[in-house]
Amino acid sequence: MSALRFDGRVAVVTGAGGGLGRHHALLLAERGARVVVNDFGGSVTGEGAGAGPAEEVAAQIRDLGGEAVADTHSVATSAGGEAVIGTAVAAYGHVDILINNAGILRDAPIGDLTDEQLDAVLDVHLKGAFHLIRPAWRIMAERGYGRMVNTTSVAGLLGTAGKGNYGAAKAGIAGLTRVLALEGAGYGIRVNAVAPIAATRMLTHSMPAGGLDPRAQSMMDAVTARLDPALVSPVVAFLAHQDCPVTGEIYTAGAGQVARFFTGRTRGYHHPALSVEDVRDHLAEIRDETGYTVPADPGTEIAQLLKAISTT
Numbered sequence: 153m154s155a156l157r158f159d160g161r162v163a164v165v166t167g168a169g170g171g172l173g174r175h176h177a178l179l180l181a182e183r184g185a186r187v188v189v190n191d192f193g194g195s196v197t198g199e200g201a202g203a204g205p206a207e208e209v210a211a212q213i214r215d216l217g218g219e220a221v222a223d224t225h226s227v228a229t230s231a232g233g234e235a236v237i238g239t240a241v242a243a244y245g246h247v248d249i250l251i252n253n254a255g256i257l258r259d260a261p262i263g264d265l266t267d268e269q270l271d272a273v274l275d276v277h278l279k280g281a282f283h284l285i286r287p288a289w290r291i292m293a294e295r296g297y298g299r300m301v302n303t304t305s306v307a308g309l310l311g312t313a314g315k316g317n318y319g320a321a322k323a324g325i326a327g328l329t330r331v332l333a334l335e336g337a338g339y340g341i342r343v344n345a346v347a348p349i350a351a352t353r354m355l356t357h358s359m360p361a362g363g364l365d366p367r368a369q370s371m372m373d374a375v376t377a378r379l380d381p382a383l384v385s386p387v388v389a390f391l392a393h394q395d396c397p398v399t400g401e402i403y404t405a406g407a408g409q410v411a412r413f414f415t416g417r418t419r420g421y422h423h424p425a426l427s428v429e430d431v432r433d434h435l436a437e438i439r440d441e442t443g444y445t446v447p448a449d450p451g452t453e454i455a456q457l458l459k460a461i462s463t464t
Contacts, residue, residue: 163186164187164188165177167254167255171381174209174381175384178213179382188220188222190254193205225239227254228276230286237291246291246295249300249392252281252284255277270316273318277318293336302346304345308323344399346384346391349379350383415446416444417444418440420437
């Protein structure tokens with residue numbers, strides 16, 4: 153089988169100054185893509201700024217024989233998103249691939265979560281994706297080709313205590329990915345998402361402030377040693393490739409293992425005069441996962457509802 157390459161493709165990778173984004177950018181460049189390395193240069197909580205991280209990764213790519221330019225605009229504003237895509241157009245004429253990877257953390261229990269903590273995380277993760285997608289979409293739609301890979305998280309798909317802002321943003325990205333897959337079908341644009349499990353500064357930041365007991369710390373160290381961020385990048389690269397056949401899907405990736413997340417619908421329970429007591433008495437049947445289905449879209453889900461009520 154021939155190697156999957158990106159010769160002639162232009163890729164924008166946000167948050168590429170370190171961690172996952174750096175590995176995404178390096179792999180795409182190694183496979184022939186011309187890369188815009190975007191990074192605001194701030195801390196894991198979004199404070200500060202600096203050109204160093206983006207410029208260092210871009211220089212590393214060039215030193216390895218690839219093509220790359222650095223970009224330090226913030227994705228947290230619409231103007232910043234337009235500017236990032238503008239950098240790609242100015243340097244390479246267009247954009248084929250968008251990897252939405254930039255992110256910050258401002259964790260707090262829901263009762264203590266401030267407006268500033270909420271807005272800062274939504275601005276970078278969820279609104280930040282919109283800020284990049286809209287200008288990139290116009291270019292891709294006009295050219296009849298595009299690949300987008302968004303970054304979601306198990307914190308949004310499954311929930312994590314203390315991460316209401318982050319989890320909501322990541323769940324929103326999952327929903328956005330599904331919508332864009334439908335909208336992009338007629339334009340040659342495929343949009344998927346990845347939920348990474350990797351040892352990054354965000355994972356370190358999420359660890360308990362007081363640390364772990366020695367036994368637990370030893371177990372954690374053994375796990376994180378296997379969570380090389382570079383092992384997530386092949387999944388992202390495949391989803392960004394022209395040969396990727398899927399759209400609107402979510403993949404979890406970590407330590408070299410890849411799996412698909414999906415939303416399932418149980419067979420459920422039907423009563424034409426449903427009461428509160430019916431829900432109580434048939435909760436086990438409602439929750440029974442035997443014979444679940446995976447609706448592709450709202451229309452499919454409605455069709456399953458109509459089938460259920462017509463046969464009971």
